[in-house]
Amino acid sequence: MKKCKSCNFTYNTDRYTCPFCKNRLEETNEQPLITYQPYPKFKDKIHKTNLVQKIFVFLTLIASLVVTITNYYNYKKGINSLWSVITLIGIITLWSFIKGIIISKKSGAKRVFNFGLCLILLILSIEYLSLTKKGNYSNWSLNYVIPFILIGILSAINFIIIIRKKTYTNNVGYALWTPILLIAYYLLYIFDIVTVAWPSISCLVYGFSSLIAIFFFGGKATIQELKKRLTL
Amino acid sequence: MKRKNWYKLDNAAQLFPMVSTHKDTNSFRLACVLKEEINPSILKEALEITLNRFPTFCVKLKKGYFWYYLEKNNAPVIIREESPYYCESNDYDLQNNYPFNLSYNNKRISIEIFHAISDGNGGMEFFKAIIYNYLLLKGLTFENKGEVLTQEIETLIEESEDSFKFNYDNKIKKTKNEGKAYKIKGTHYYNKWIGVIHAICDMNSLKIASKKYDATITEYLSALFLQSIYENYLKNSKNKYPVRLFIPVNIRKYFSSKTLRNFVLFIRTNSLFKDDTNFEEIINHVKETFKKELPKDKMLARMKANIKLETNPFIRIIPLTVKKLIMKIGYKILGSNANTMSFSNLGLINLPSGCEKYIDRLEFANGASKSSPINCTAVSYNNKAVITFTSCIVERKFQSFVLKKLIDDGVQLIIETNDLEVEHEKM
Numbered sequence: 001m002k003k004c005k006s007c008n009f010t011y012n013t014d015r016y017t018c019p020f021c022k023n024r025l026e027e028t029n030e031q032p033l034i035t036y037q038p039y040p041k042f043k044d045k046i047h048k049t050n051l052v053q054k055i056f057v058f059l060t061l062i063a064s065l066v067v068t069i070t071n072y073y074n075y076k077k078g079i080n081s082l083w084s085v086i087t088l089i090g091i092i093t094l095w096s097f098i099k100g101i102i103i104s105k106k107s108g109a110k111r112v113f114n115f116g117l118c119l120i121l122l123i124l125s126i127e128y129l130s131l132t133k134k135g136n137y138s139n140w141s142l143n144y145v146i147p148f149i150l151i152g153i154l155s156a157i158n159f160i161i162i163i164r165k166k167t168y169t170n171n172v173g174y175a176l177w178t179p180i181l182l183i184a185y186y187l188l189y190i191f192d193i194v195t196v197a198w199p200s201i202s203c204l205v206y207g208f209s210s211l212i213a214i215f216f217f218g219g220k221a222t223i224q225e226l227k228k229r230l231t232l
Numbered sequence: 233m234k235r236k237n238w239y240k241l242d243n244a245a246q247l248f249p250m251v252s253t254h255k256d257t258n259s260f261r262l263a264c265v266l267k268e269e270i271n272p273s274i275l276k277e278a279l280e281i282t283l284n285r286f287p288t289f290c291v292k293l294k295k296g297y298f299w300y301y302l303e304k305n306n307a308p309v310i311i312r313e314e315s316p317y318y319c320e321s322n323d324y325d326l327q328n329n330y331p332f333n334l335s336y337n338n339k340r341i342s343i344e345i346f347h348a349i350s351d352g353n354g355g356m357e358f359f360k361a362i363i364y365n366y367l368l369l370k371g372l373t374f375e376n377k378g379e380v381l382t383q384e385i386e387t388l389i390e391e392s393e394d395s396f397k398f399n400y401d402n403k404i405k406k407t408k409n410e411g412k413a414y415k416i417k418g419t420h421y422y423n424k425w426i427g428v429i430h431a432i433c434d435m436n437s438l439k440i441a442s443k444k445y446d447a448t449i450t451e452y453l454s455a456l457f458l459q460s461i462y463e464n465y466l467k468n469s470k471n472k473y474p475v476r477l478f479i480p481v482n483i484r485k486y487f488s489s490k491t492l493r494n495f496v497l498f499i500r501t502n503s504l505f506k507d508d509t510n511f512e513e514i515i516n517h518v519k520e521t522f523k524k525e526l527p528k529d530k531m532l533a534r535m536k537a538n539i540k541l542e543t544n545p546f547i548r549i550i551p552l553t554v555k556k557l558i559m560k561i562g563y564k565i566l567g568s569n570a571n572t573m574s575f576s577n578l579g580l581i582n583l584p585s586g587c588e589k590y591i592d593r594l595e596f597a598n599g600a601s602k603s604s605p606i607n608c609t610a611v612s613y614n615n616k617a618v619i620t621f622t623s624c625i626v627e628r629k630f631q632s633f634v635l636k637k638l639i640d641d642g643v644q645l646i647i648e649t650n651d652l653e654v655e656h657e658k659m
Binding site: 001007008009010011012013015019020021033034035036037038039040041042043044045169224228229230231232 | 238240265266267294296297298299301303313314315316317337338339340423425428429432548549592593616628631632635636639645646647648649650651652653654
């Protein structure tokens with residue numbers, strides 16, 4: 001045991017100085033009345049840096065900057081195309097694929113869903129921002145490509161649900177919302193935004209079937225999961 | 233008995249997942265210093281046995297669309313060596329998503345518990361059971377007269393209830409919001425380090441000291457803390473904000489609740505000091521505050537304020553992402569800004585007779601953050617009251633004053649600290 005004569009405090013410590021007045025502590029002959037259990041010493045936190053990721057982020061930033069500046073000057077010269085936006089969305093989609101699908105440890109359905117959304121955005125930007133006359137769009141992305149991307153996303157999510165039953169509760173949210181998205185896509189056909197019927201109808205049918213299947217096969221687990229997430 | 237596999241967060245707990253950050257984790261630490269070295273494999277087994285008895289701790293935090301909720305956690309438990317950082321992390325991925333962190337270091341067992349699953353009293357019941365099961369697994373025997381909730385004592389439904397909702401009285405008027413409080417300033421430690429000072433007091437001498445002023449231990453210590461703030465920070469200053477000491481109150485005894493989840497409200501002292509305020513005036517003010525604020529109807533009024541927020545239909549239908557933002561702002565204005573410091577006293581802890589031969593003491597600590605840079609806690613066991621000061625600022629004049637006053641009042645105490653000589657950041 002140690003004592004500070006200045007403060008009149010008794011310490012159970014391996015310090016040499018009083019933490020209050022900073023004077024030297026003196027050893028006493030008293031037996032310790034309490035078990036001495038020191039704390040671990042201060043350790044600086046080690047922040048692990050992923051050098052490969054840092055290099056990719058750096059290259060992405062430089063590429064984005066170059067692409068944006070080049071597009072800006074082209075635009076000023078009369079080339080009326082926002083192609084840099086397509087490139088930037090493409091870079092984000094690539095990141096989403098590498099980090100979200102390949103590296104990430106998050107729920108499989110979430111990764112697929114996020115990547116699918118990035119892909120949809122990329123397809124839309126390719127059609128509407130590429131070098132075409134204004135107003136002269138064939139709507140190929142909305143009519144054909146995007147419905148099948150949505151069907152692809154839902155199929156992947158359903159596949160994950162089937163093969164990884166243990167993570168059902170983590171993935172079921174996406175398995176419920178994605179069919180609703182597919183069913184809602186049919187509204188674009190009703191409002192004449194989409195002009196070709198059969199891809200939208202495929203979306204509608206596939207979305208409905210998936211939704212029914214989730215409740216039919218998922219049963220109580222699905223209903224309980226909905227109850228937990230929608231609790232007000 | 234069929235167990236629920238999910239729980240809504242109780243009323244007090246709803247806030248914590250929304251406002252906790254890496255700098256203010258809203259967790260607390262309980263520790264037990266034994267008289268011999270800890271065996272980690274036995275400790276892990278004790279935790280597994282205890283989790284079977286305490287389903288409200290065997291959970292993981294999940295996001296719903298409108299609120300957070302707790303779901304049964306089937307993952308294996310992880311225990312690790314004690315980190316030097318206090319209440320450092322809310323990164324529960326590292327603990328297989330369990331919202332607590334059990335660790336050991338030589339003779340100390342520590343547990344840091346996220347406030348979303350329980351308060352100090354509920355957490356202490358869980359921790360006592362871990363220690364008790366650990367000692368049993370070491371081959372020791374004791375006679376448990378109900379001091380510890382073990383496997384033999386059935387898990388009551390009431391242990392998982394949200395007692396706020398059960399005891400809420402709509403007829404009582406809710407309390408008004410209090411304004412901004414005085415904030416202690418200081419030089420912050422580097423890298424969110426928290427300095428810890430324990431004053432291990434002889435319980436009898438502490439009781440005698442508080443009896444001198446005809447006060448309870450909580451009242452006596454509260455007055456000491458207020459006096460220390462006044463003497464060290466406010467004397468001869470032009471401060472216009474009141475000093476508010478935030479004191480959690482365990483309201484289980486008011487409503488005969490058995491819940492192991494959060495069931496705690498609070499009182500706040502509201503002190504505006506005059507020149508030459510003395511200790512007697514402060515302690516009388518504290519005793520008056522306790523007398524005025526502790527009655528059941530006052531507690532019900534505070535409860536109503538909290539419940540009204542959760543049951544407001546407009547608040548309920550806001551998506552969780554937006555709700556988090558609103559709660560963070562609201563908490564800063566009405567919560568953390570309204571407190572100068574907190575003082576939480578768990579009181580006397582009972583363990584089965586015979587345990588005191590193997591347990592030296594119990595410890596209890598809160599974290600510290602920019603909005604409340606010094607916090608105080610107390611817990612007693614086996615004639616030892618451990619008062620803990622946790623601080624994220626380097627300056628120690630507050631603690632020094634309190635400890636000197638305790639000694640002057642005849643309290644016998646021994647001081648232990650963690651590593652206080654850590655680099656600091658210039659503010």
